[in-house]
Amino acid sequence: MTGDRREAYLFLMAWRVSPVALAALLALGCSTIINPDDGRLGGESSLDSGLRDAGTVERDADVDPPDSGVDSGPPVECGDTPRCEGDNLVSCIGGMEVRQDCRARDAYCDSGACVDWVCEPGSRACTDDLTGVEICDARGRMTAVTPCTGGACDPDTDRCSDAPSSCEGLPELEVGDTVTVDLCAESDDETFQPMGPNCSSDTPARTGDRVFALRVESTQNLVIQLQDDDARAAIDTIVYVRSICDRPGSQLACDDDEPCSGIPFPGACTDGVALGLSRIRDRFEPGVYYVVVDAFEYTRGERRYGCGEVELTVRRAG
Numbered sequence: 490m491t492g493d494r495r496e497a498y499l500f501l502m503a504w505r506v507s508p509v510a511l512a513a514l515l516a517l518g519c520s521t522i523i524n525p526d527d528g529r530l531g532g533e534s535s536l537d538s539g540l541r542d543a544g545t546v547e548r549d550a551d552v553d554p555p556d557s558g559v560d561s562g563p564p565v566e567c568g569d570t571p572r573c574e575g576d577n578l579v580s581c582i583g584g585m586e587v588r589q590d591c592r593a594r595d596a597y598c599d600s601g602a603c604v605d606w607v608c609e610p611g612s613r614a615c616t617d618d619l620t621g622v623e624i625c626d627a628r629g630r631m632t633a634v635t636p637c638t639g640g641a642c643d644p645d646t647d648r649c650s651d652a653p654s655s656c657e658g659l660p661e662l663e664v665g666d667t668v669t670v671d672l673c674a675e676s677d678d679e680t681f682q683p684m685g686p687n688c689s690s691d692t693p694a695r696t697g698d699r700v701f702a703l704r705v706e707s708t709q710n711l712v713i714q715l716q717d718d719d720a721r722a723a724i725d726t727i728v729y730v731r732s733i734c735d736r737p738g739s740q741l742a743c744d745d746d747e748p749c750s751g752i753p754f755p756g757a758c759t760d761g762v763a764l765g766l767s768r769i770r771d772r773f774e775p776g777v778y779y780v781v782v783d784a785f786e787y788t789r790g791e792r793r794y795g796c797g798e799v800e801l802t803v804r805r806a807g
Contacts, residue, residue, distance in 0.1 A: 567579075567581035567584065567586045568581060574588075577590055577598060578598050578601070604630075606630075607625070607631055609625055610626065611625060611627060612625045613625070613647045614647050615644050616642065618739065619637075619641040619642045620642065620733055621635055621637050621642060621649075622649060634774065635649075635774060636732030636776050636777070637649035637733070638732070656700075656733065656779060659779070661703075662702065662703040662704070662801075662803055663803070664804065666802070668701070669798055669799070669801075670798070670800075671796075672724070672782070672783070672784055673795075675697030677695055677696065677697055678698060679694075679700065680698075680737070681693075681729040681737075681781070682729075682738070682740045684743050688743035688744055688745050689745075690745060694784060696724075696785070697796055698781055698782060699782050700779055700781050701801070703730075703778045703803060704776075705774070705776055705777075708772070709772070709773060709806075710770070710773075710805065710806035711772075711806060712768060713742075713780060714728075714769075714801070714803075715727070715728040715768075715800070715802075716800050717766070717797070718797075721797065722798075723764075723792050724784050724796070724799060725745075725746075725764040725785040725794045726745075726764075726766065727744070727745045727783050727784060727785065728743070728767045728781065729743040729744075730743070730769060730779065730780050730781070731778070731779045732776075734779040742769045744769045745767055746764055749762060749763055759789075764794070780801070780803070782799055784797075
């Protein structure tokens, strides 16, 4: 045994290499021990790859693997109740948090579950009467109608047209306003469309009427109230809201008589309703709406109902 091989032999014995591995290494020569590129002990290519594949390398059981330096910490605990983080559904499976993107299955996350879209997020379509655009919100939960104030909705583009409005020059209202109108001084231009239990009369409103443009800046619940304000006359009021001022088919809401149980002056009631009080309660999206104040003309018994002064109030719902 030459001097070089003797040194290699002693070195490998110090590392507890098996006799079979030792014989293989001595047969290969010392060049397999030393990495020629940097003079260090050979790496994967010289020792581990050659001998581990043959099953000849034996490691000391007392030698621990090197520390990776990453502390994995204790396992993450999670609750049993699923929850939503945005549109991600977070569930606990086998003691570990599992996240699912509800959007990937055409759904949104709500109350700890993926709920199928009501509509495709951001989609839009003209309403059936072409008076507005129905737009789906960004999560696919609901649609809201934006009235077309400058013209009808174009079905080809699902957007309001740029046609000039015939409603320009009307008196304007804002939320919080109260105005008084003498219907006897107005011409009879408009009448309502029956809709719902509080606007079911088939008798046209034949007194003078007035149309106001109501501008709503943000989505909110509003009360639009019209009441008899004339001590000299009996007025059976009616109030209705349109998306286009002179188009009856664009009517959005209407109210005729209020039940006596909901008003503070029961003495003004007839057959359980207050004929002189009309009140719309509804949710309004941003836009311009047209409020029509009107009244009926008829005789009941010895009382004549007709025109006179009425008070219109627009306020946020309390």
